Amino acid sequence: MDPSNQPQGAWNSSEKSGMLQPTPPPPAYQDIPAGYPPSFPSQPVPQGPYAQGPYPGQSMVSVQPAVLVTAAPLANPEPDYLCYSIFTMLCCCLPLGFAALVFSCSTRDANYSGQQALAKKNSKMARTLNHVGVAIGLVLTVSVIVYQVVVIKNNNY
Incomplete structure (x- = not known):
């Protein structure tokens, strides 16, 4: 049986026996010249019978971790009082002071998350509650x- 006449997906005993032979050692490390970024991955592909890595001729796909993008704080944040x-x-x-404190913290959170309308509403409510609380206290x-x-004046007489 001629190996050149076999279909492409058929089993070839010479290929199987070639897989059991030890693999050659990895190439020596080379210094990266200045101005060139290091290649990815920076670690060499492990060799050996149980190593997991790309097959010869197979390209490697690198996956970058996802970056969480949060809203930047406002340039002119509302005062939180x-x-x-x-x-x-x-x-x-x-x-009233406790209620104003809750609205002040809500204003700070809204400023940080970039919700200017909510920050303005909470800031106004905190200021109003503070003014009313101070007026009641006075x-x-x-x-x-x-x-x-x-009472002291009436007790003296």
Whole structure:
């Protein structure tokens, strides 16, 4: 039987016996000249009977990892009034200060994600809650002082 007359997909015993022979050693490493990028992959293809690598004549496909692209923060972010909210919460009116703090954090998140309309809305709400909280705190403080003065004055007489 002549091997040249066999169809292309047929089995050839000479090919099978050639596969069991040891493979030649890999070529020696070469220095990369200046200005040329290193080849990909930078590691040599492993050799041996159980090595996984490209077959001779097969091209290698390199896959780059995906890059997560996030929205850049705004150039002119809305003010978040975070310090004002903390002051309102601790010194003036706890419930309104806490609500203002939540809106301040939401403003900061919206600024970071690039949602300018949402940042503007949350910033305005945080400012309004802070103003109302400080006003309530001042009114309560002044009314307590006035009440104490009136009570002390009436007790003296």
